[in-house]
Amino acid sequence: MLVRPALLPSWPPRLEDLFGRAGPLVLEIGFGDGRFAAELAKAHPGWLLLGAEVSAGSVVRALRRLRREGVENVRLYHGQGPFALRNLVPERSLLQVIVNFPDPWPKKRHRGRRLLQESFFRRLSTRLGEGGALLLTTDHEEYFRFALEEAERTGLYRVEVRPPPETHLRTKYALKWEAAGRGFFHAVFTKVAEDPSPWPPIRRYPVAHALLEGNLPESLPFRKTPVPLRKGMAVFLEVARGEEGAYVLTRVEEEDLVQELLLEVRESERGLYAGVSRFGSPLITDGVRQAVAALVRLLEPLGLKVVQDHTGEGLR
Ligand SMILES: C[S@@+](CC[C@H](N)C(=O)[O-])C[C@H]1O[C@@H](n2cnc3c(N)ncnc32)[C@H](O)[C@@H]1O
Structure with a gap:
């Protein structure tokens, strides 16, 4: 329903x-x-x-x-x-x-x-x-x-x-x-007539994550951090620490879509995983991918090294 x-x-x-x-x-x-x-x-x-x-x-x-x-x-x-x-x-x-x-x-x-x-x-x-x-x-x-x-x-x-x-x-x-x-x-x-400009559906992506090497610091200083998007705005609202890693409550605003979702940085079999948590089944849009890429960028100065980038924003 x-x-x-x-x-x-x-x-x-x-x-x-x-x-x-x-x-x-x-x-x-x-x-x-x-x-x-x-x-x-x-x-x-x-x-x-x-x-x-x-x-x-x-x-x-x-x-x-x-x-x-x-x-x-x-x-x-x-x-x-x-x-x-x-x-x-x-x-x-x-x-x-x-x-x-x-x-x-x-x-x-x-x-x-x-x-x-x-x-x-x-x-x-x-x-x-x-x-x-x-x-x-x-x-x-x-x-x-x-x-x-x-x-x-x-x-x-x-x-x-x-x-x-x-x-x-x-x-x-x-x-x-x-x-x-x-x-x-x-x-x-x-x-009686149709507007000639196409209005394609928003693009949905299968994944947005990166793998990193290094030790995740105990606390992440990302609370209330704004992230400008190409079309919209994201904000890292809160950071919570769990047993396996950290969770960043993130608000992503894009035109007529506003999502509150969890980004996560946690230990995985292949290294430190930074990406979108499945919690709440968010729609992986371009804005969400940019928010993950921004999170990864903020992790790098904390001593973490990107080894694989699937955020769509490229390995730097
Ligand atoms: C004044 S109420 C009317 C509700 C109902 N149609 C009725 O006649 O009782 C307007 C409703 O539109 C919803 N609404 C306002 N903007 C909207 C939007 N952009 N998309 C979907 N719902 C919207 C509001 O949450 C509210 O429930």
């Missing part, structure tokens, strides 16, 4: 990898407590519903609901909607994208955080099938007008403003705003 990108058998995944079968695909971004996804999936048992949600608490609540209600045709991804759109959705495969009550980010300085921006609509056009559409429902008139303008600027959509379907007004937030006496806005953005 929960999609773990690092554990998928093929990359990018096929619908069969995600759902066990092919079928019409619908993506819901920001599914909250999952009640809309559950209802939609039950109303269309032949459809395949992928949900993306950044809040861990909401993902847990939605998973419980789907299990309780015996819903089989939904898969949930814990993370950014654009990440799911880019990496889990095959090109030209989507029948619909549902966005119910997106966070409005009303302050001017936060507008860049809004989901429904021109760049999003452009990229979305590469994942929608022919005649595929995004359905937006919101109580926030200013964000609604903003989304209409952003989509219209692309020239890739036919936009129709309609009364919201009754089913879209039964979500947690719809009921909350109805009780507060707010009005609702709904639009259907139907794809």
Whole structure:
């Protein structure tokens, strides 16, 4: 039920990898407590519903609901909607994208955080099938007008403003705003053309590690060390010492993917191993490989010598 990108058998995944079968695909971004996804999936048992949600608490609540209600045709991804759109959705495969009550980010300085921006609509056009559409429902008139303008600027959509379907007004937030006496806005953005720029899935690598020679010092002075990446940022947050070596809690931020993972420097049969711990099944991306390479670079002045480098950053 929960999609773990690092554990998928093929990359990018096929619908069969995600759902066990092919079928019409619908993506819901920001599914909250999952009640809309559950209802939609039950109303269309032949459809395949992928949900993306950044809040861990909401993902847990939605998973419980789907299990309780015996819903089989939904898969949930814990993370950014654009990440799911880019990496889990095959090109030209989507029948619909549902966005119910997106966070409005009303302050001017936060507008860049809004989901429904021109760049999003452009990229979305590469994942929608022919005649595929995004359905937006919101109580926030200013964000609604903003989304209409952003989509219209692309020239890739036919936009129709309609009364919201009754089913879209039964979500947690719809009921909350109805009780507060707010009005609702709904639009259907139907794809009529496609952005010509390709949007390939993020690259997933099989390994990122190095082997070193020497004695690992008792403590590693890497706590709160920032590591600039070619596209993003990593930080070594904490270092813990275990019996076999040291573990470095690392945050890696790349575009629409943020991962917290453990890097490890530990004794192995072939020498001192510096690489990504399997704990948490992180996705080995270019940023993760660069973070491992940065760790190795910091180990060298402590008297360790690199003998094999599989970080993708070369043996120096
Ligand atoms: C206002 S709530 C609406 C929840 C639900 N759709 C409803 O109508 O009850 C917005 C939801 O979107 C989620 N969210 C915000 N930005 C997101 C993103 N980029 N990707 C996925 N989920 C996101 C939030 O965590 C939150 O659960």
